[in-house]
Amino acid sequence: MSSVEEAKRAAATTAVANHYPKNAQWVGIGSGTTIVYVVEAIKALGVDTSATRYVPTGYQSRQLIVNAGLTAVEFDAIPRGTVLDVAFDGADEVDDELNCIKGGGACLFQEKLVAMQAKEFICVADSRKLQSRLLTNWKYIPIEVAPIAAFRVLRKLTELGSINPTIRSNSNPKEGNLKTDQDFFLIDAPFPPMLIQADLDGGLNGTGTGGVWEVARLAREIKQIAGVLEVGIFYGQTGPQATAAGGVGGQRPVAAYFGMPDGSVSVRNAIQ
Ligand SMILES: O=C(CO)[C@H](O)[C@H](O)COP(=O)(O)O
Numbered sequence: 001m002s003s004v005e006e007a008k009r010a011a012a013t014t015a016v017a018n019h020y021p022k023n024a025q026w027v028g029i030g031s032g033t034t035i036v037y038v039v040e041a042i043k044a045l046g047v048d049t050s051a052t053r054y055v056p057t058g059y060q061s062r063q064l065i066v067n068a069g070l071t072a073v074e075f076d077a078i079p080r081g082t083v084l085d086v087a088f089d090g091a092d093e094v095d096d097e098l099n100c101i102k103g104g105g106a107c108l109f110q111e112k113l114v115a116m117q118a119k120e121f122i123c124v125a126d127s128r129k130l131q132s133r134l135l136t137n138w139k140y141i142p143i144e145v146a147p148i149a150a151f152r153v154l155r156k157l158t159e160l161g162s163i164n165p166t167i168r169s170n171s172n173p174k175e176g177n178l179k180t181d182q183d184f185f186l187i188d189a190p191f192p193p194m195l196i197q198a199d200l201d202g203g204l205n206g207t208g209t210g211g212v213w214e215v216a217r218l219a220r221e222i223k224q225i226a227g228v229l230e231v232g233i234f235y236g237q238t239g240p241q242a243t244a245a246g247g248v249g250g251q252r253p254v255a256a257y258f259g260m261p262d263g264s265v266s267v268r269n270a271i272q
Contacts, residue, residue: 003261004126004128006259006263007126007127007258007259007260007261007263008033008034008037008124008125008126008259009037009040009041009259010259010263010264010265011034011037011124011125011126011257011258011259011265012034012035012037012038012040012041012088012124012257012259013037013041013044014257014265014267015038015041015088015122015124015255015257016038016041016042016045016088017041017045018255018257018267019086019088019120019122019255020041020042020045020047020086021085021086023051024047024049024052024085024086025051025052025053025085026052026053026055026073026078026082026083026084026085027042027052027053027054027055027084027085027086027087027088028054028055028057028084028086028087028088028089028114028115028117028118028121029054029055029056029057029061029064029065029087029088029089029114030057030061030087030088030089030090030107030111030114031057031058031060031061031089031090031105031106031107031111032060032089032090032104032105032107033090033105034090034124034125034126035061035064035088035089035090035124036064037124038088038124039064039065039068039070040068042068042070043068043069049070049071052070052071053071053072053073053078054070054071054072054073055072055073055074055075055078055084055087055114055117056072056074056075056110056114057089057107057110057111057113057114058106058107058110058111058180058181059181060105060107061107062074075110075113075114075117078117082117083117083118083119083248083249084114084117084118084119084249085118085119085120086118086119086120086121086122087114087115087117087118087120087121087122087249088122088123088124089102089111089114089115089121089122089123089124090102090105090123090124090125090129091123091125091129091234091253091256092104092129092138092142092232093129093131093134093135093136093137093138094123094125094129094130094131094253094256094258094268095131095132095133095134095194095196095215096132096133096196096268097196097215097252097270097271098123098238098252098253098254098255098256098268098270099134099196099215099233099234099235099252100123100134100233100234100235100252100253100256101134101135101138101141101142101232101233101234102142102232102233102234103141103142103143103144103186103232104138104142104232106142106168106178106180106186107180107181108142108144108180108230108231108232109144109180109181109182109184109229109230110181110182112230112234112251115234115249115250115251115253116242116247116248116249116250116251117248117249118239118248118249119239119243119248119249120239120249120254120255121238121239121249121250121251121252121253121254122253122254122255122256122257123253123255123256123257124256124257125256125257125258125259126258126259127258127259127260127261127266129258130256130258130266130268132196133193133194133195133196134193134194134196134215134233135190135191135192135193135194136193139190140165140188140189140190140191141162141188141189141190141191141218141222141231141232141233142168142186142187142188142189142232143157143186143187143188143189143222143228143230143231143232144180144182144184144185144186144228144229144230144231144232145184145185145186145187145227145228145229146184146185146227146229147177147183147184147185148227149226149227149228150167150185150187150227152225152226152227153187153225153227153228154166154167154187156225157187157189157222157225160191160218160221160222161191161192161213162189162190162191163190163191164190165187165188165189165190166187166188167185167186167187168185168186168187168188182229184229189222191213191218192212192213193212194212194213194214194215194218195212195213195214195215196214196215215233215235216235216236218233219231219233219235234251234252234253235251235252236250236251236252237250237251237252238250238252238253238254238270239254240254252270253270254269254270255267255268255269255270256268
């Protein structure tokens with residue numbers, strides 16, 4: 001196993017050890033390659049999972065749950081008012097404030113739904129994903145769009161300052177544009193690196209300063225384009241903040257676990 005895979009596994013094992021609840025009832029399971037180790041770690045706990053329901057974030061996630069012998073319940077089959085105890089997921093990039101870019105693996109709408117339905121959203125990744133600002137190593141924002149509106153959204157994104165946004169293709173170009181689990185398209189929109197709150201506190205006031213966006217403002221500007229289903233920026237409230245505000249959870253993780261090259265796991269907790 002490569003050191004990156006070892007790092008993902010170490011992060012997953014620690015995250016599950018610290019956040020998998022006793023007598024878990026509802027657990028969200030994200031998508032991607034790192035989440036595989038989360039499911040592995042849950043199985044390795046050796047706890048009774050017969051009463052636990054696992055909520056997938058897409059096709060790959062559901063297969064993972066089922067293949068592990070766990071019980072999958074789709075998001076739209078969760079009884080009304082149910083709050084997930086915890087949701088685990090990967091990320092493409094995570095900043096100092098635990099804002100995330102997600103959607104590199106073509107799931108983001110269901111991932112956001114599941115994260116926001118959980119008391120605690122926990123992010124698990126390897127050290128390549130850990131950056132001070134979003135769009136440092138990972139260069140674009142995935143955006144899920146209605147196919148009929150895709151060209152319009154591309155134009156609006158360019159007006160917002162995205163450089164050459166493109167509709168994501170299948171890895172086999174003969175198969176055309178990639179479709180999400182919702183049968184939508186994904187647009188990958190490159191933007192310059194984004195400001196984080198610390199930058200703003202340091203004196204830069206507002207957004208678009210020198211072509212640099214503040215995370216929440218850019219997410220909102222993209223989300224309001226007609227045709228956009230969801231934006232691959234997870235920001236704003238964390239679980240406890242959202243609960244205090246009368247909601248369920250937040251899209252920003254309460255904690256993020258990063259497997260480091262030296263075998264250690266670095267943990268970042270969100271400032272509430
Ligand atoms: O957002 C996602 C899927 O759309 C994934 O969580 C993200 O791409 C991270 O994937 P991986 O664990 O394979 O690095």
